[in-house]
Amino acid sequence: MPRAMIMTGVTTMMTEAAVVLGPKGQALYWHLPPNRNTVALPDSPTLWEFYWKNREIMVGQAHSHPGYGWPGPSYEDITTYDACERGLGKRYTWWIASMDRLVTVTWDGPGSTDYRVDRVTEEPSWVEELRRLSQQPTSDEERQS
């Protein structure tokens, strides 16, 4: 049985969430906007501002997808990765977590939307918190670690 099911008893992910990550794998910023929902994290000037101010220290961002199994990036995800890397002038690692699996997405070229998906077998510590926040239908905050 997937770990998240054992811990919470919740069988479905209720809302997407994201976290910006620092060089030691620490959470720099939890992105929990009030308009997030089951299938989307809408565009956010606040999130962009955080990326810009922390572009030199952040190593990437993770967001959650609903459900179980190996996740993959959507077209929306890929075009956002491409746009952000164009804007920030650097390449980053983009994680996607389902309720029981985690992958990284990184640019592999040569085309602008040629991103590679790799499965992660040893999960970092922030993943469980991301999953927990994805099960909470909060309408509250974007909080900074």
Add this chain to the structure above:
Amino acid sequence: MIQAHEAMVNVTYNGQNFELPDPVNYTAGDGDIKAWVSEAIRTGSIRGVAADPNVDLANFVVDRFDAPADPAPGQRSHNAVFLRPKTAYGLV
């Protein structure tokens, strides 16, 4: 002097933040603003900004900020347009 119907355009691209040298009409469409900025980046016509023949702003968004009614000293007194990457994730 920037007129009431105009705006300065601030751009974030390739790790740089800069303004177009001349104001644009504040009511200009997003497509027009992206086209003007693309042309400026492609041709390297902005001082200090390296030319990029492959510039692609298709997935950038335009934020607009009205001039404050009563700006404090040192505060922006004109309309502003910011062009930045989108940050949307998900299936929609």
